[in-house]
Amino acid sequence: MNLSVVTMQMSSTPKVEENLLWLSEQFSRLQTTENCLVVLPECFACFGGAENEQARIAEDYGNGPIQDFIAHQARKFNLWIVAGSMPLKIKDSELVYASSLLFSPEGQCQARYNKMHLFDVDVADATGQYRESATTQAGSSITVVETPFAKIGLSICYDVRFPELYRKLQAEGAEIICVPSAFTYVTGQAHWQVLMRARAIENQCFVVAPNQTGTHPNGRQTWGRSVVVDPWGEIVHQHSEQKGYLQSKIDLDRVRQVRSKMPNLQHRKLF
Numbered sequence: 001m002n003l004s005v006v007t008m009q010m011s012s013t014p015k016v017e018e019n020l021l022w023l024s025e026q027f028s029r030l031q032t033t034e035n036c037l038v039v040l041p042e043c044f045a046c047f048g049g050a051e052n053e054q055a056r057i058a059e060d061y062g063n064g065p066i067q068d069f070i071a072h073q074a075r076k077f078n079l080w081i082v083a084g085s086m087p088l089k090i091k092d093s094e095l096v097y098a099s100s101l102l103f104s105p106e107g108q109c110q111a112r113y114n115k116m117h118l119f120d121v122d123v124a125d126a127t128g129q130y131r132e133s134a135t136t137q138a139g140s141s142i143t144v145v146e147t148p149f150a151k152i153g154l155s156i157c158y159d160v161r162f163p164e165l166y167r168k169l170q171a172e173g174a175e176i177i178c179v180p181s182a183f184t185y186v187t188g189q190a191h192w193q194v195l196m197r198a199r200a201i202e203n204q205c206f207v208v209a210p211n212q213t214g215t216h217p218n219g220r221q222t223w224g225r226s227v228v229v230d231p232w233g234e235i236v237h238q239h240s241e242q243k244g245y246l247q248s249k250i251d252l253d254r255v256r257q258v259r260s261k262m263p264n265l266q267h268r269k270l271f
């Protein structure tokens with residue numbers, strides 16, 4: 001079965017309306033076919049401002065302007081949309097979940113994943129210290145969701161450095177794995193493409209990884225180079241540093257073809 005896959009590479013600012021307006025312009029330009037999956041980057045609605053910005057724009061799950069916007073766009077343009085990540089409130093907590101939501105073309109939210117691995121890392125860039133856990137609660141369960149075209153595994157950004165998560169997603173049947181990201185320029189330059197290709201090759205899945213790009217208002221720099229990789233590790237398409245979208249047709253039979261010739265998933269010894 002064929003699927004049209006879109007990576008939306010953004011240079012998001014702290015202003016939600018600005019980012020959503022830009023997105024609605026992009027959506028209106030897409031060529032929509034029967035099945036079209038659009039994946040947005042991590043923090044698509046608000047990025048690159050103050051430390052408390054995610055708490056500021058956080059919504060209750062199932063209720064809020066950002067989720068309404070995505071549901072509306074999904075219906076209007078007949079799209080499956082993975083809303084990369086957005087902050088969702090937690091009852092009686094200052095912290096938020098960084099959640100990735102899958103919307104159907106009917107505008108229904110069909111799956112939710114809360115980012116498990118938080119980026120508490122020192123990077124040799126202008127920001128220096130990243131402490132995601134200061135504002136974010138780590139998730140504790142994995143998400144694989146069945147759609148009419150494929151089973152989709154959800155993950156976010158720094159998760160990509162933990163291959164055991166992807167083994168689990170694959171074991172649960174994932175054929176497409178989304179990795180919406182806000183990878184830093186420095187770590188992206190070193191590791192971005194290798195990590196995305198490795199997860200695709202070892203799990204024989206399509207990997208769809210839209211990234212943030214450019215210099216954001218708080219000085220944070222992200223790597224761009226959003227990418228779609230096929231189950232053999234070949235690049236289906238890759239962005240430069242510019243914001244915008246790329247759209248490609250993929251053949252989902254590729255997953256079965258690659259797995260039947262090289263059944264390395266059945267040759268596992270450990271887990």
Ligand SMILES: O=C(O)CNC(=O)[C@H](CS)NC(=O)CCC(=O)C(=O)O
Nearest residue numbers: 043119130132157158182183184187
């Ligand atoms: O905190 C926010 O504002 C939004 N969240 C992010 O930007 C997150 C956590 S700081 N970024 C990453 O996970 C980058 C991972 C990365 O770059 C790597 O693994 O090398």
